[in-house]
Amino acid sequence: MLSRDANSMYWMSRYIERAENVARTIEVNSHMTLDLPGEEHTQWGPLVTIAGASDLFSTRYDEANQKNVIHFLAFDRDNPNSIISCLGAARENARAVRSSITSEMWEQINRMYLYVNETSTNARVFESPHEFYTRLKLGSHLFLGITEVTMTHGEGWHFCRLGRALERADQATRLLDVKYFILLPTVDHVGLSVDDIQWAAVLRSGSAFEMYRRQYGVIAPDKVVEFLLLDREFPRAVLYSLNRAEESLRAITGSLEGTFQSVPEQRLGQLRSDLTYMRVEEIIASGLHEFLDNFQKRLITVGDAIYDNFFSLRPVSGIHP
Amino acid sequence: MRFDNYDTEGFYDELFEAPGKPRPGAQILVERIHSLSDGDVTRRQIAAEQALLQMGITFNVYGADGGTERIFPFDIIPRIIQGGEWEVIERGLRQRIEALNLFIHDIYNEQHILRDGIIPEDIVLSATSYRAVCSGLTPPKGIWCHITGTDLVRDKDGTFYVLEDNLRCPSGVSYVLANRQVLKRTFPIVFHKSNVRAVADYPSHLLETLKYLAPDTQSAPVVAVLTPGIYNSAYFEHAYLAQQMGVELVEGSDLVVDNGFVCMRTTTGLQRVDVLYRRIDDDFIDPDVFRKDSMLGVPGLFEAYRTGRVALANAPGTGIADDKVIYAYVSRIVKYYMDQDMILPNVPTYIxxxxxxxxxxxxxxxxxxxxxxxxxxxxxxxxxxxxxxxxxxxxxxxxxxxxxxxxxxxTLALSRAPVIVDGHFEGRHVDLRPYILYGKDIFVMPGGLTRVALKKGSLVVNSSQGGGSKDTWVLSE
Structure with missing residues (x-):
């Protein structure tokens, strides 16, 4: 397939997944805030921090309160990772590959964008945001389902899946970080504070509550971390996502399992294998935030390698001197 | 909403012979509309607009911040053409396209028509659309104008005239297909009863036409649509046609000429392209030959075309046949090459x-x-x-x-058709652009794009100046 099309499909999926996860992050925080009355101000700032957008935020808003942060994360077109920007970008990418995806996929992305665009001018969303998140989440799931059942599971589909899996792994680590920033402001405190309600909120925001309960019963921080990071079967867990990403990457290159022929396969394989053979105790002991931070950096190098290997338009030799 | 007070005001009306008297093919539609409750027609109009918005058939309104995209205005009352009338149009268009193709070929080769003094030489050679670089060329299968959109209008007495030929990159066919998709949902019962000829097979005919141009040595020719990119106002159409044909949609930067062949850059390397349906004007397709500042084209493309390694649709140079002065000579062109009288008349033209x-x-x-x-x-x-x-x-x-x-x-008194205006019907002027494909045979799509001048009294149907569109129903006889 065309390099440009592969690039667009990969980013189309990444942006949809990102939009869904930004919505999830806001949702988990809304829930936690309800449980922590009186600490409103300190509780919304961290969302901007983990999005890596503190500088941009402070130039545009004077205070990190609920309304400002939600506006920034959901509807601010100058924030490249806001929900509306993500859906706009997903839609532009979809438009660029409109001929290679199905009409149903395009129409679903278009519908989501039009919905968010319309909602952005509706002040009620700041008071009762729940419906907004729910519709976004369902919209994203619907897109995934449509992709699953209308698109041939060939190269393009694997690029979609690769982008989605990498984004989901990245976002899952950010979601865990929200909890870290809110409750555990310094590394020394790791493991000292246990709050059932708040960890439950983290699980719920990852649609992981019921599945976690069935597996572990009681809510314990290290088990939650283990579930969201290292589970092989839970579809929003990081390791699960990396395994799917690796499968799709191999389907694209044709490499056999356990082998690699390109830089992205090598880097993703190493990262996945580190996680495969990791214990949650080691992660907590070395510091969860530090671990997550390092993981995100390595994931970025995987993304860079994918770009270099598949998407960049390399010059062709010997044609136009 | 009723047609009781609908006034044709002395114009030729596409749906009514006279006030209160629908044309034969329009009776079913008019009766159905009269049977609907007042708000129902309006609701159907809104639903149709919503459907087009969701399909993303929109264009950007520039200068506004992100949010403003509009649909190309669409009126749900179809324009209906009788089968017998259509039969004449179809024959006329076939004849015209065949003659124009012979003309283009002659102009770039022997120039018999100039030497025989049928058209003054300087009129052809001084035209800005004349491409000297095409001289001596014979495109694959001898066909130059593969895809044509010919603008027709009707005058006061109902006669169809050709207003303009478009032989470069005529656009609009995707609206015909989308309008039809929407209208089948809007008036399913009337549509079913009226026996409307289908247009949905246009992409198949287009693909067949394009494949026909590939070198015979290629058993599974690769076809692609070349677009200027997502910011082009017709991008929706380029993507839609590529999707419907199941071929790649490429931009200039996706293509490269390698060893004389045109190739696409893919995730697994270069892949040869045999036929390009290019939706970029001649001037921009190859900076080596045409405009040097073009960022949209592919250096070396023309050379690959000239040496028969890639087919281009339409062929470069076809613009000579839709020059407005050449238009005035078309009846002589038909007579000269085909020894026939022109079936579809031109609007009388002074040269x-x-x-x-x-x-x-x-x-x-x-x-x-x-x-x-x-x-x-x-x-x-x-x-x-x-x-x-x-x-x-x-x-x-x-x-x-x-x-x-x-x-x-x-100045012609263009025919009119009823459109919905603020909860009632008013007549507006319309034209018609049918699409013609020239491959192994000449195929005329039954119908075409009916453009409507939505401003009261206006004769300008262009979308940039307040024009909209309607579905066009050609009835089977």
């Missing part, structure tokens, strides 16, 4: 390059429409009845200084 016509035009500027040969979209035009003495004087000077550049036509 300012011919002394007698020039004198007439200069005396009757206040009642004629004067058009410059190489302008489009309403530029370089004088609409006599709506012009001032000053403007007429200015135009007279322009015509006298370069008569070759001008033609003139009488």
């Amino acid at each position: 300012c390059a011919e002394a007698e016509d020039l004198a007439y035009v200069l005396e009757h500027l206040d009642e004629l429409v004067v058009k410059a040969a190489n302008e489009s979209g309403g530029y370089g035009m004088l609409v006599g009845p709506h012009s001032t003495r000053e403007q007429q004087k200015e135009f007279a000077e322009r015509i006298k200084s370069a008569p070759r550049n001008y033609i003139a036509q009488p």
